[in-house]
Amino acid sequence: xxxxxxxxxxxxxxxxxxxxxxxxxxxxxxxxxxxxxxxxxxxxxxxxxxxxxxxxxxxxxxxxxxxxxxxxxxxxxxxxxxxxxxxxxxxxxxxxxxxxxxxxxxxxxxxxxxxxxxxxxxxxxxxxxxxxxxxxxxxxxxxxxxxxxxxxxxxxxxxxxxxxxxxxxxxxxxxxxxxxxxxxxxxxxxxxxxxxxxxxxxxxxxxxxxxxxxxxxxxxxxxxxxxxxxxxxxxxxxxxxxxxxxxxxxxxxxxxxxxxxxxxxxxxxxxxxxxxxxxxxxxxxxxxxxxxxxxxxxxxxxxxxxxxxxxxxxxxxxxxxxxxxxxxxxxxxxxxxxxxxxxxxxxxxxxxxxxxxxxxxxxxxxxxxxxxxxxxxxxxxxxxxxxxxxxxxxxxxxxxxxxxxxxxxxxxxxxxxxxxxxxxxxxxxxxxxxxxxxxxxxxxxxxxxxxxxxxxxxxxxxxxxxxxxxxxxxxxxxxxxxxxxxxxxxxxxxxxxxxxxxxxxxxxxxxxxxxxxxxxxxxxxxxxxxxxxxxxxxxxxxxxxxxxxxxxxxxxxxxxxxxxxxxxxxxxxxxxxxxxxxxxxxxxxxxxxxxxxxxxxxxxxxxxxxxxxxxxxx
Numbered sequence: 341x342x343x344x345x346x347x348x349x350x351x352x353x354x355x356x357x358x359x360x361x362x363x364x365x366x367x368x369x370x371x372x373x374x375x376x377x378x379x380x381x382x383x384x385x386x387x388x389x390x391x392x393x394x395x396x397x398x399x400x401x402x403x404x405x406x407x408x409x410x411x412x413x414x415x416x417x418x419x420x421x422x423x424x425x426x427x428x429x430x431x432x433x434x435x436x437x438x439x440x441x442x443x444x445x446x447x448x449x450x451x452x453x454x455x456x457x458x459x460x461x462x463x464x465x466x467x468x469x470x471x472x473x474x475x476x477x478x479x480x481x482x483x484x485x486x487x488x489x490x491x492x493x494x495x496x497x498x499x500x501x502x503x504x505x506x507x508x509x510x511x512x513x514x515x516x517x518x519x520x521x522x523x524x525x526x527x528x529x530x531x532x533x534x535x536x537x538x539x540x541x542x543x544x545x546x547x548x549x550x551x552x553x554x555x556x557x558x559x560x561x562x563x564x565x566x567x568x569x570x571x572x573x574x575x576x577x578x579x580x581x582x583x584x585x586x587x588x589x590x591x592x593x594x595x596x597x598x599x600x601x602x603x604x605x606x607x608x609x610x611x612x613x614x615x616x617x618x619x620x621x622x623x624x625x626x627x628x629x630x631x632x633x634x635x636x637x638x639x640x641x642x643x644x645x646x647x648x649x650x651x652x653x654x655x656x657x658x659x660x661x662x663x664x665x666x667x668x669x670x671x672x673x674x675x676x677x678x679x680x681x682x683x684x685x686x687x688x689x690x691x692x693x694x695x696x697x698x699x700x701x702x703x704x705x706x707x708x709x710x711x712x713x714x715x716x717x718x719x720x721x722x723x724x725x726x727x728x729x730x731x732x733x734x735x736x737x738x739x740x741x742x743x744x745x746x747x748x749x750x751x752x753x754x755x756x757x758x759x760x761x762x763x764x765x766x767x768x769x770x771x772x773x774x775x776x777x778x779x780x781x782x783x784x785x786x787x788x789x790x791x792x793x794x795x796x797x798x799x800x801x802x803x804x805x806x807x808x809x810x811x812x813x814x815x816x817x818x819x820x821x822x823x824x825x826x827x828x829x830x831x832x833x834x835x836x837x838x839x840x841x842x843x844x845x846x847x848x849x850x851x852x853x854x855x856x857x858x859x860x861x862x863x864x865x866x867x868x869x870x871x872x873x874x875x876x877x878x879x880x881x882x883x884x885x886x887x888x889x890x891x892x893x894x895x896x897x898x899x900x901x902x903x904x905x906x907x908x909x910x911x912x913x914x915x916x917x918x919x920x921x922x923x924x925x926x927x928x929x930x931x932x933x934x935x936x937x938x939x940x941x942x943x944x945x946x947x948x949x950x951x952x953x954x955x956x957x958x
Contacts, residue, residue: 421486423937426771429488429677472929476806479921481936482914485794488933491768492714493673496722496777497684497691499598500798501924502698503661506535506598512651512659514602516642517635521606526634527618531609537567538604539895540801541909543584544593549611549628550578551604555901556911558583562895566612569894584908593632594908597779598800607635649690656697667702669928670712676932679766682716683725683775685782688740688755691718715748715762719755722779723786732757759791776924780909785916797917798924801891805898808890819883819903826876833869836862 419427442449458468472478495501504510514533522528543552545563550570553562560579563570570578586594595604613619614631624630642648652659674680684691699709710716721730733742735753742755748765763769776796777783787793809816840862887903888896899910906914913920919936921927 423484425484425486425935426489427486428772429486429490429933467929469929469931472926476803477922477926477929478806479796479919479926479930479934479936481919481938483918484938485774485918485936487774487930487936489772490678490774490794491772492679492681492766492774494681494683494762494773494775494793495670495924496775496779496783496798497682497686497694499778499800500776500783501666501682502694503663503800503923504598504659505661506601507533508659509652510535510598510602510605513599513639513642513648514606516648517602517606517639520638520641521610521634524634524638525623526610527613528610531606533602534605534609535601536892537608537894538595538601539892539898540595540598540600540799541898541907542595542604542895543586543908544595544604544607544632545591546593546629546632547591548578549608549614549631551608552579552584553895553901554584554908556906556908558585558908560584561901561905564608564894566615567608568612590629594781596781603635603639606639607632610635653690653693656694660694660698663698663923663925664702665925665928666923667699667709667712669925671703671707672928673932674712678932679714679768680712681762682713683720683722683762684718685720685722686718688718688735688753691716710751710753714750715765716753717755717757717762718753721756722782725757726759726786726790729758729760730756732761759787759793763791774918780912780916785912788916794918795916797913797920798922799898799913799920800922801898802920802922805891808888808897812887812890815883816887816903819880819887822876822880822883823903826873826880829869829873829876833866833873836866836869840866 421427442453461468498504511533518528518531538551541553543554544550545552549565551564552560554560560575560582563575563578584592586592595601610619610631611628614624614627619631624634626633670680682691682695686694695709699712700707703709703711717725718735724730732745732748733755734745735742735755745752745754745757748754748761763773770792771794773791774794774796775783775787776798777787778798778800780797784795784797788795840859843859843862884903888900891897897907899907899913901907
């Protein structure tokens with residue numbers, strides 16, 4: 341463990357008051373003793389001068405009478421906290437300090453110690469952690485996760501550890517796909533890659549040639565046939581109450597990842613040409629479904645034949661977006677005792693070339709990307725990697741030659757295998773492992789469902805969506821205010837309508853004034869309310885259509901379906917990903933010891949109870 345890591349541990353567990361003249365704290369690395377990490381400490385406090393000095397050294401034994409600063413408990417002695425999370429990896433204070441300094445109401449003491457810790461971080465040149473959480477590069481938590489209890493962290497590579505320039509990577513994939521289609525007779529001349537046509541999380545209807553966006557329940561909110569957006573009326577007429585059910589694989593295809601963008605763009609553009617009759621039945625015998633199969637086959641050939649990856653390997657700087665913070669985030673995790681794994685479907689040659697380009701130049705002391713990982717698995721064949729056993733081979737030469745392998749070793753490079761073999765080799769299981777990937781099905785849901793691994797989803801588009809939501813706050817507030825005004829008017833209109841209905845049926849009036857009231861008074865008021873509501877609709881309708889345009893003019897926000905509800909994609913993320921974020925390097929701002937806590941989930945009746953409390957306070 342590095343000095344910086346120990347400093348972070350100390351700062352999180354003990355108070356060191358701030359001073360402009362402070363003796364430097366010196367820490368050394370730690371060693372494992374029977375499943376525990378032991379820090380030797382010598383601490384002196386001087387509350388008069390307002391500073392502390394701390395000196396720690398590693399030891400291989402614990403002589404009687406010596407103070408031990410803290411012990412990291414092993415998995416055999418860990419418990420669970422009040423949120424049900426494992427306490428494995430938590431630091432425990434095992435020696436006395438000046439207890440009087442921490443007396444008083446705990447709320448006040450916490451405030452004081454928070455300020456002192458913030459001052460200490462400022463002197464160390466480390467930004468306070470709260471800023472990163474409220475930014476486009478935050479890590480967002482769906483299910484509480486104690487990162488300290490995680491023993492091993494596995495990473496996918498493509499669109500996870502490295503992010504490709506979508507226009508460059510998917511654009512070239514599209515080009516190769518179209519070339520393959522042209523070679524078998526498809527009329528593709530004049531078509532060009534349009535990344536704004538499609539976003540992640542949409543669903544292809546292979547039977548109707550449509551692309552749809554569904555809410556969390558599966559109801560279709562927006563749809564596009566070919567490249568033409570359908571009106572709300574058309575969507576209702578085509579689908580009615582039909583729900584998107586991803587289990588019907590013959591009909592629905594979920595766009596899980598950015599790799600799906602090029603395929604979907606090509607398919608929707610060719611739907612237009614199929615409708616015009618320029619694609620014959622010999623090329624698409626089953627019309628839309630046959631067309632989807634043809635496009636998928638052409639794109640598959642682009643990947644399998646190797647031309648695309650060869651081009652990327654020759655000039656990775658044109659396709660990969662650099663991230664200098666990424667290797668440092670993983671280095672922090674490794675030095676904190678996490679056992680890092682790389683599990684990718686890419687082959688050895690491509691993986692080695694791309695990882696060298698993305699990592700080696702940013703690592704200290706001539707480190708290589710291989711030095712970060714305890715185990716590297718290429719050609720993993722996910723999702724089957726998480727579902728069943730496959731033979732494992734060790735890659736033994738730089739040319740990629742392999743031999744059968746039955747036992748792994750630290751730092752090894754392997755091909756194939758299974759997640760069960762990983763668990764057995766590392767002697768860690770289930771929720772001791774965190775897996776990080778960009779594909780909801782291949783990476784996240786399968787590792788969660790079959791192995792109960794903890795999961796993190798990488799979704800780069802979150803940064804753009806976060807900024808779009810911030811910049812559209814004023815417009816959304818105006819829209820919500822108009823909708824609320826219409827709701828009030830609608831409630832009043834409905835009550836007047838009910839009152840008129842009761843009078844028509846001859847039911848007795850409830851007040852003396854009501855007996856003297858003419859029906860035309862009610863109808864006149866209702867007519868005015870209708871006019872006002874219609875005028876409000878004329879403003880609300882276009883504003884609803886424009887909501888989300890800052891992210892995508894056709895589909896709106898990635899995580900939302902309509903103004904109020906979550907998208908089908910967001911439902912999948914919440915269901916299968918314990919945490920989600922835009923890029924792996926965001927872990928750098930959270931430390932390997934972070935305790936991610938899920939936010940309160942508001943229920944439909946919560947807003948009314950909050951309103952009731954506010955009215956009582958007023």
